[in-house]
Amino acid sequence: MNKVETLIHVLSEDNKELLTKFLYDAHPIDVAILLDELEDENLVRFNSLVTSQDMAKFLEQSTIELQVRLIKLIDFQAIVNIFSFMSKDDVADILGGVPIKMRKDLLKLMKKSDTIKLEELLGYAEDSAGGIMTTEYIALRRDLTTSEALSKIKNIGPKTEIIETIFIINDKKELVGTVDLRDILISPEDKLLQDIMRENIIYVYPDLDQEHVALLVSKYDLKAIPVVNHRKSLLGIITVDDIIDVIVEEQTEDMLHLSGVSKEERVDSSLLTSVRKRLPWLFINLITAFLASFTVGLFEDVIAQVVALAAAMPIVAGMGGNAGTQSLSVVIRSIALGEVDLKNNWRLIFKEVFLGMINGAATGLVTGFILYLKYGNPYLALIIFIAMIGNLVIAGFFGFLIPLVLKVLGIDPALASSIFLTTATDVCGFFLFLGLAKSFLNFLI
Amino acid sequence: MNKVETLIHVLSEDNKELLTKFLYDAHPIDVAILLDELEDENLVRFNSLVTSQDMAKFLEQSTIELQVRLIKLIDFQAIVNIFSFMSKDDVADILGGVPIKMRKDLLKLMKKSDTIKLEELLGYAEDSAGGIMTTEYIALRRDLTTSEALSKIKNIGPKTEIIETIFIINDKKELVGTVDLRDILISPEDKLLQDIMRENIIYVYPDLDQEHVALLVSKYDLKAIPVVNHRKSLLGIITVDDIIDVIVEEQTEDMLHLSGVSKEERVDSSLLTSVRKRLPWLFINLITAFLASFTVGLFEDVIAQVVALAAAMPIVAGMGGNAGTQSLSVVIRSIALGEVDLKNNWRLIFKEVFLGMINGAATGLVTGFILYLKYGNPYLALIIFIAMIGNLVIAGFFGFLIPLVLKVLGIDPALASSIFLTTATDVCGFFLFLGLAKSFLNFLI
Numbered sequence: 082m083n084k085v086e087t088l089i090h091v092l093s094e095d096n097k098e099l100l101t102k103f104l105y106d107a108h109p110i111d112v113a114i115l116l117d118e119l120e121d122e123n124l125v126r127f128n129s130l131v132t133s134q135d136m137a138k139f140l141e142q143s144t145i146e147l148q149v150r151l152i153k154l155i156d157f158q159a160i161v162n163i164f165s166f167m168s169k170d171d172v173a174d175i176l177g178g179v180p181i182k183m184r185k186d187l188l189k190l191m192k193k194s195d196t197i198k199l200e201e202l203l204g205y206a207e208d209s210a211g212g213i214m215t216t217e218y219i220a221l222r223r224d225l226t227t228s229e230a231l232s233k234i235k236n237i238g239p240k241t242e243i244i245e246t247i248f249i250i251n252d253k254k255e256l257v258g259t260v261d262l263r264d265i266l267i268s269p270e271d272k273l274l275q276d277i278m279r280e281n282i283i284y285v286y287p288d289l290d291q292e293h294v295a296l297l298v299s300k301y302d303l304k305a306i307p308v309v310n311h312r313k314s315l316l317g318i319i320t321v322d323d324i325i326d327v328i329v330e331e332q333t334e335d336m337l338h339l340s341g342v343s344k345e346e347r348v349d350s351s352l353l354t355s356v357r358k359r360l361p362w363l364f365i366n367l368i369t370a371f372l373a374s375f376t377v378g379l380f381e382d383v384i385a386q387v388v389a390l391a392a393a394m395p396i397v398a399g400m401g402g403n404a405g406t407q408s409l410s411v412v413i414r415s416i417a418l419g420e421v422d423l424k425n426n427w428r429l430i431f432k433e434v435f436l437g438m439i440n441g442a443a444t445g446l447v448t449g450f451i452l453y454l455k456y457g458n459p460y461l462a463l464i465i466f467i468a469m470i471g472n473l474v475i476a477g478f479f480g481f482l483i484p485l486v487l488k489v490l491g492i493d494p495a496l497a498s499s500i501f502l503t504t505a506t507d508v509c510g511f512f513l514f515l516g517l518a519k520s521f522l523n524f525l526i
Numbered sequence: 527m528n529k530v531e532t533l534i535h536v537l538s539e540d541n542k543e544l545l546t547k548f549l550y551d552a553h554p555i556d557v558a559i560l561l562d563e564l565e566d567e568n569l570v571r572f573n574s575l576v577t578s579q580d581m582a583k584f585l586e587q588s589t590i591e592l593q594v595r596l597i598k599l600i601d602f603q604a605i606v607n608i609f610s611f612m613s614k615d616d617v618a619d620i621l622g623g624v625p626i627k628m629r630k631d632l633l634k635l636m637k638k639s640d641t642i643k644l645e646e647l648l649g650y651a652e653d654s655a656g657g658i659m660t661t662e663y664i665a666l667r668r669d670l671t672t673s674e675a676l677s678k679i680k681n682i683g684p685k686t687e688i689i690e691t692i693f694i695i696n697d698k699k700e701l702v703g704t705v706d707l708r709d710i711l712i713s714p715e716d717k718l719l720q721d722i723m724r725e726n727i728i729y730v731y732p733d734l735d736q737e738h739v740a741l742l743v744s745k746y747d748l749k750a751i752p753v754v755n756h757r758k759s760l761l762g763i764i765t766v767d768d769i770i771d772v773i774v775e776e777q778t779e780d781m782l783h784l785s786g787v788s789k790e791e792r793v794d795s796s797l798l799t800s801v802r803k804r805l806p807w808l809f810i811n812l813i814t815a816f817l818a819s820f821t822v823g824l825f826e827d828v829i830a831q832v833v834a835l836a837a838a839m840p841i842v843a844g845m846g847g848n849a850g851t852q853s854l855s856v857v858i859r860s861i862a863l864g865e866v867d868l869k870n871n872w873r874l875i876f877k878e879v880f881l882g883m884i885n886g887a888a889t890g891l892v893t894g895f896i897l898y899l900k901y902g903n904p905y906l907a908l909i910i911f912i913a914m915i916g917n918l919v920i921a922g923f924f925g926f927l928i929p930l931v932l933k934v935l936g937i938d939p940a941l942a943s944s945i946f947l948t949t950a951t952d953v954c955g956f957f958l959f960l961g962l963a964k965s966f967l968n969f970l971i
Contacts, residue, residue: 106724106725106726107726108726108728108746110745110746110747142747231711234711235711235712238708238711238712239708239712243690244690244707244708244711245688245689245690245707245749262689262690262707263683263684263689266676266679266680266683266689267680267683267684279551280551281551281552281553283553298770299767299770299771299774300555301553301555302555302587302767304690304749304766304767321749321766321767321770322744322747322766324770325743325744325766325769325770325773326744328770328773328774328777329744329773329777332773332774332777332778332781333777333859335781336777336780336781336784336855336858336859337855337856337859339781339784339785339855340784340851340852340854340855341848341851341852342852342855342856346856347856347860347865348856348857348859348860348865348866348871348874349866349871349874352877352880352881352884355877355881356881356884356885359849359852359881359885360884360885360888360889362848362852363845363848363849363852363885363888363889364888364889364892366844366845366848367841367845367889367892367893369844370840370841370844370845370893371841371893371896373840373841373844374837374838374840374841375837377836377837377840378834378837378900381833381834381836381837382833384829384833384836385830385833388826388827388829388830389823389826390836391822391826391829391835391836391839392819392820392822392823392826393819394836395815395818395819395822395840395843395952395956396812396815396816396818396819398840399811399814399815399818399948399952400808400811400812400815403786403807403808403811404804404808406785406786407785407786407787407804407807407808409785410781410782410784410785410787411782411787411791411792411793412793413781414778414781414782414793415792415793420792420793421793421794426793426794429793429794432797432800435797436797436800436801436804439797439801439805440801440804440805440808443805443808443809444805444808444809444812447809447812448812448815448816451816455823503844507840507844511840
């Protein structure tokens with residue numbers, strides 16, 4: 082029996098002790114993964130056999146799908162009980178995923194103070210600093226001694242997400258510094274927090290994009306980054322484990338978008354989901370394919386006279402696409418790492434153009450040579466040599482420019498770049514090669 | 527004056543106090559970035575004006591290039607002084623980057639105990655758990671009380687990388703559990719560590735690939751993961767901030783490899799570097815392009831009779847490439863997340879094949895219709911419809927299978943998949959379409 086089957090068996094006994102034994106010392110995430118496999122009926126039974134506190138622990142680790150599924154199955158009071166053991170940001174995430182009417186009804190059942198905080202959290206965009214921050218942190222006043230601080234930490238500790246970094250506020254509740262728990266532990270007992278705090282703090286505003294937050298946390302090796310409003314009052318913190326999720330999510334999204342796949346699709350998504358996610362992208366690509374095809378169509382008379390052109394032309398277009406994708410990827414990576422923007426780096430386009438010239442000449446020379454061996458016509462070789470250089474220059478130019486321009490326009494470069502690039506390299510590649518062939522037609526026949 | 531110019535100006539004064547003021551409260555990583563911009567002469571001057579301890583802090587955050595550059599500029603005793611303030615794993619990384627003779631000389635100058643540890647660290651592969659672990663951690667015996675533990679932590683704390691997670695060992699020095707500092711703080715003073723420790727520990731062996739380590743840390747939201755040998759003795763730990771670097775590195779590598787770009791290339795790499803990194807990939811692609819071209823060449827007689835085929839054929843090949851890349855990306859992402867392998871998931875290939883049929887039929891129908899409008903030949907429309915279905919089925923089949931097979935063969939799927947895929951979709955696409963055209967030639971003329 083695998084783990085899921087064992088769990089289903091245990092649930093069929095409807096015995097609290099047996100289940101407790103099964104769950105003993107298990108990691109919440111592993112339990113959450115098992116719960117995902119249960120039918121509704123067993124999920125409800127599971128929930129009735131564990132405490133609200135344990136259920137909260139499992140739900141915090143589970144997918145949003147499971148969270149919403151459970152919420153819809155059990156009664157409102159049970160939900161509110163579970164919520165009371167979860168951190169506010171997780172509750173806000175769940176509430177963001179249920180129908181509005183249900184959300185309102187649930188909020189009515191909660192403590193007034195919780196409702197206010199949750200409504201505030203629900204107000205931030207999902208992928209902003211405000212949307213991923215937690216409000217469970219330790220903020221202490223600057224004039225506390227380290228021993229006073231330590232006893233406060235012992236009290237608040239169990240309810241916060243992290244205790245390694247303590248945030249220091251002044252009497253106007255403005256964030257003025259941070260102290261590592263380590264420094265509190267090793268300092269003399271009567272030392273004031275303001276004397277050991279670090280004042281040069283890295284902080285963010287709630288509307289900052291989560292991708293930028295991740296860059297800061299990873300650059301400065303932070304365990305948590307504070308989120309403040311414009312009066313520098315502390316609103317919440319974002320912890321490093323949530324940042325890991327952001328990094329994985331954003332990078333995966335970039336990679337999948339480059340290939341025209343939605344980040345929601347998984348390898349085991351249903352057939353229908355996959356069709357729905359992939360087909361629109363294929364139709365957009367079909368437009369590109371037709372543009373390329375029409376370009377070729379312009380030269381049907383030339384091809385009719387020199388059929389070898391039909392066999393050679395995919396090389397020019399294809400190599401342009403490959404070289405352009407290289408430029409594109411380097412630039413998109415740099416954009417994601419916050420290294421490059423159009424304003425300060427437009428000169429780098431010259432490098433890409435030169436690169437296209439060199440790589441085009443190198444591959445064009447080999448291509449021309451092989452075609453000469455095959456067809457024995459030096460002019461065909463010369464034409465493909467020139468066309469390759471031209472198309473790889475175009476590839477470098479657009480491969481560099483497209484993502485940066487899209488960025489300026491506020492469009493995700495990873496999502497839309499490749500389609501524009503392929504259009505450019507296909508259309509220009511065919512046009513250049515066949516256009517040259519038409520001009521030199523007398524030498525080719 | 528920007529920051530670098532200010533620093534150069536400050537250095538020209540050769541004044542310790544001035545530099546200390548300039549560096550006051552700066553984040554080590556920001557200083558490290560500035561140092562990267564300095565000429566050798568200024569770098570040496572900078573080093574002579576700050577303490578070894580501060581220099582160690584900056585070096586720990588700097589690039590390996592800067593580390594090696596500085597090491598080669600200053601005398602061995604100064605280096606060893608700086609090393610004494612750095613964590614062993616950082617020192618090992620630096621030593622791994624200098625010439626062997628220099629490494630040996632430096633190791634001779636160090637304390638015997640350090641040398642042994644460093645040589646052990648140098649023995650692990652760079653991208654393995656052993657290669658990224660640190661040996662600065664807190665391990666306490668299970669029979670200590672929490673108050674004894676706390677006073678030990680106060681002593682050892684300043685020298686370790688993290689204090690949030692304490693590792694618990696038995697009298698055979700085997701790892702038997704972990705305790706959160708938080709739990710030590712809030713437990714009664716006479717409680718034994720073994721009574722509050724978590725026994726179900728996630729740990730890794732030193733030869734595990736760093737990508738797998740990252741998966742575990744991110745799945746279980748760990749602050750640090752222990753590395754043990756086969757007798758379960760603790761060898762070191764890997765902290766979450768190093769894991770972030772691994773995740774960024776591995777994911778970037780996957781994305782760039784898919785496009786045939788080396789992870790070492792940056793947008794501002796020198797022209798020569800870029801040529802050297804990108805040209806080999808373009809030549810590999812050229813082979814694919816020629817295979818496609820030769821396939822077309824087989825049907826030159828058919829094209830000569832129906833030139834419309836030349837304009838239509840890039841659509842079939844191109845759409846196959848696009849659809850295949852979609853499958854490829856979904857599978858590569860799943861492999862990276864450890865979700866899928868060939869043995870347990872080969873049935874999913876049927877889904878990809880069906881998907882290819884549906885998407886091929888949908889795009890093929892539209893393509894056929896447009897070609898019919900353009901050329902007025904229903905048989906051409908029918909042929910491209912069939913060829914699109916066929917090529918998208920092939921795309922789904924290979925897009926799914928290639929990365930998983932490469933994985934089994936121990937080849938990086940991100941690196942080599944796309945080249946095999948394009949070969950398949952180009953060659954099969956042209957062959958299918960032109961082959962069908964040849965069979966139905968009488969209806970097309």
